Amino acid sequence: MRPENDLVNRWTPPKKKSQNPPADWSRIVRLFRPYRGRLAVVGALVALSSLVSVASPFLLRAILDTAIPQGRTGLLGLLVLGMIATAVANGIFGVLQTLISTTVGQRVMHDLRTAVYERLQRMSLAFFTRTRTGEVQSRIANDIGGMQATVTSTATSLVSNATAVIASVVAMVALDWRLTVISLLLLPVFVWVARKVGRERKKIATERQKQMAAMSAIVTESLSVSGILLGRTMGRGASLTRDFSAESERLVDLEVRSNMQGRWRMAVIGIVMSAMPALLYWAAGITAGHGGPAVSIGTLVAFVSLQQGMFRPTVSLLATGVQVQTSLALFQRIFEYLDLPVDITERPDPVHLDRARGDIRFENVDFSYDPDQARPTLHGIDIDLPAGSTLAVVGATGSGKSTLSYLVPRLYDVTGGRVTLDGTDVRDLSFDTLAAAVGVVSQETYLLHASVAENLRFAKPEATDEEIRAAARTAQIHDHIAGLPDGYDTLVGERGYRFSGGEKQRLAIARTILRDPPVLILDEATSALDTRTEAAVQDAIDALSEGRTTITIAHRLSTVRDADQIAVLDAGEIVERGTHDELLAKGGRYAALVRRDTQLATTPVS
Numbered sequence: 001m002r003p004e005n006d007l008v009n010r011w012t013p014p015k016k017k018s019q020n021p022p023a024d025w026s027r028i029v030r031l032f033r034p035y036r037g038r039l040a041v042v043g044a045l046v047a048l049s050s051l052v053s054v055a056s057p058f059l060l061r062a063i064l065d066t067a068i069p070q071g072r073t074g075l076l077g078l079l080v081l082g083m084i085a086t087a088v089a090n091g092i093f094g095v096l097q098t099l100i101s102t103t104v105g106q107r108v109m110h111d112l113r114t115a116v117y118e119r120l121q122r123m124s125l126a127f128f129t130r131t132r133t134g135e136v137q138s139r140i141a142n143d144i145g146g147m148q149a150t151v152t153s154t155a156t157s158l159v160s161n162a163t164a165v166i167a168s169v170v171a172m173v174a175l176d177w178r179l180t181v182i183s184l185l186l187l188p189v190f191v192w193v194a195r196k197v198g199r200e201r202k203k204i205a206t207e208r209q210k211q212m213a214a215m216s217a218i219v220t221e222s223l224s225v226s227g228i229l230l231g232r233t234m235g236r237g238a239s240l241t242r243d244f245s246a247e248s249e250r251l252v253d254l255e256v257r258s259n260m261q262g263r264w265r266m267a268v269i270g271i272v273m274s275a276m277p278a279l280l281y282w283a284a285g286i287t288a289g290h291g292g293p294a295v296s297i298g299t300l301v302a303f304v305s306l307q308q309g310m311f312r313p314t315v316s317l318l319a320t321g322v323q324v325q326t327s328l329a330l331f332q333r334i335f336e337y338l339d340l341p342v343d344i345t346e347r348p349d350p351v352h353l354d355r356a357r358g359d360i361r362f363e364n365v366d367f368s369y370d371p372d373q374a375r376p377t378l379h380g381i382d383i384d385l386p387a388g389s390t391l392a393v394v395g396a397t398g399s400g401k402s403t404l405s406y407l408v409p410r411l412y413d414v415t416g417g418r419v420t421l422d423g424t425d426v427r428d429l430s431f432d433t434l435a436a437a438v439g440v441v442s443q444e445t446y447l448l449h450a451s452v453a454e455n456l457r458f459a460k461p462e463a464t465d466e467e468i469r470a471a472a473r474t475a476q477i478h479d480h481i482a483g484l485p486d487g488y489d490t491l492v493g494e495r496g497y498r499f500s501g502g503e504k505q506r507l508a509i510a511r512t513i514l515r516d517p518p519v520l521i522l523d524e525a526t527s528a529l530d531t532r533t534e535a536a537v538q539d540a541i542d543a544l545s546e547g548r549t550t551i552t553i554a555h556r557l558s559t560v561r562d563a564d565q566i567a568v569l570d571a572g573e574i575v576e577r578g579t580h581d582e583l584l585a586k587g588g589r590y591a592a593l594v595r596r597d598t599q600l601a602t603t604p605v606s
């Protein structure tokens with residue numbers, strides 16, 4: 001496998017692959033079940049229009065064999081009117097049928113999109129850290145989008161073409177069974193060829209969708225603010241374009257192969273079917289020539305018109321079969337996402353707390369990101385954090401500080417021991433309780449492409465303008481926002497106003513103030529802020545932590561002095577704990593860290 005595909009497939013879904021088509025079929029059929037009423041109407045319309053179309057050749061035979069030869073103009077007029085009426089009726093039925101079936105198809109796609117989005121919303125952070133950016137978008141956009149033709153038109157086209165073929169065959173037998181046998185002789189061969197072509201195209205379609213996901217991933221990864229920054233500063237712009245072009249080239253090849261796969265075989269089928277009338281004239285002539293039963297001109301013309309009328313639905317039926325097989329590949333990719341196991345779930349009867357006090361305890365907690373990990377990321381963690389008290393976690397980089405903080409809001413679940421909030425295991429709490437109880441201000445503040453006010457209101461949709469302003473004031477960012485050209489209506493994000501690191505952090509703090517959680521997790525930004533900004537951010541943090549249980553992941557020691565407890569982590573274990581003064585007096589690991597920090601701070605910049 002090529003390395004790119006390795007990347008795309010880095011996240012491999014559980015091996016409960018739906019290999020057996022019958023299961024997939026019933027699943028696809030189930031998607032349409034809520035719309036069976038409307039589909040029944042489509043079926044009825046289709047049956048009606050097929051019956052009406054089949055009536056036409058009989059009218060034609062009557063015109064040719066009776067009305068014209070016998071000069072019955074009254075009958076002729078009626079028959080002609082009948083033919084016109086069938087055309088009008090068919091037109092109307094067609095429009096109604098398209099309307100209903102397109103609506104049903106679009107509804108099914110909407111259901112699938114929403115189901116996939118909902119499932120992904122429930123996935124844990126672990127899934128997103130393992131999945132390549134762009135892959136998810138591609139499944140939603142390209143795979144579900146690719147099904148459009150199948151779900152909107154396939155069901156109707158299957159029913160309408162099948163009914164048309166069956167009705168035509170019945171009518172053909174009624175006209176002349178011998179000519180019918182000649183016409184249908186090759187049909188099984190055609191069906192067999194179409195199925196084979198379908199299977200081949202399905203294989204290519206799977207590859208094509210993977211390729212599209214790979215391209216999507218390149219676009220999302222490299223054409224984002226961070227991606228452009230990386231590409232520019234590393235001088236890789238031209239080479240990224242070359243990579244993209246190579247991937248796109250592969251797609252060209254796959255698309256051409258997908259469309260051309262079996263194209264010749266299908267063309268031969270088409271040629272044989274269109275040459276069929278000639279064969280019928282020949283057969284009728286030969287039979288009559290050899291003294292066999294004569295076929296009337298009216299019957300022959302009506303038969304050929306039926307046979308010709310059957311030609312289009314048969315070819316479409318075969319093509320639809322091919323298309324359905326191709327889209328089975330897309331359905332499979334979507335079902336894979338819908339079958340993703342959700343690893344962090346809410347208990348069936350979770351505990352609700354109206355307002356948590358904020359007592360946090362870690363009891364003999366173990367955690368590993370990967371079950372096969374040689375040594376756990378966190379081991380034997382015991383922390384008792386009474387409501388309203390503060391804990392600072394310090395330690396070397398990679399010692400597990402951030403990981404520890406993920407376990408309280410259940411971004412990951414412990415692999416041993418338990419974390420409790422007010423004495424209840426966080427895994428037993430309802431998601432709403434946990435979200436209301438724990439606020440997180442992380443290192444990277446993510447701002448939505450929306451106005452400042454909307455970004456703040458994301459934390460509390462019902463917040464009044466006054467509440468928003470008050471939160472921004474407490475977070476020391478109000479004056480800055482007020483000074484922007486559009487104030488709180490200023491657009492934030494990639495094409496809007498860019499906030500600096502310190503400003504973004506204060507916006508994140510304002511958001512958390514609006515949520516007003518009793519427990520706070522502060523993952524300090526690692527990037528150094530200038531002294532004035534740092535003071536402003538620190539003031540905002542102090543205002544935010546007032547009266548809340550606070551866990552600070554401290555990357556700089558200057559901010560931890562006042563914590564009620566300091567825990568020193570080393571390779572996932574707490575090696576020291578106490579207050580700043582106690583730990584300094586102890587002269588151990590913490591004291592060494594402080595000494596190093598002070599030395600760094602006092603070393604003159606040359």
Ligand SMILES: Nc1ncnc2c1ncn2[C@@H]1O[C@H](COP(=O)(O)OP(=O)(O)OP(=O)(O)O)[C@@H](O)[C@H]1O
Pocket residue numbers: 126129369370377395396397398399400401402403404555
């Ligand atoms: N999603 C992940 N999958 C696997 N391992 C991970 C994941 N996230 C972090 N780790 C590993 O877990 C260990 C602890 O990481 P963590 O981010 O908790 O450290 P930290 O103490 O917060 O570091 P820093 O101070 O540099 O932010 C590291 O060895 C890291 O490589």
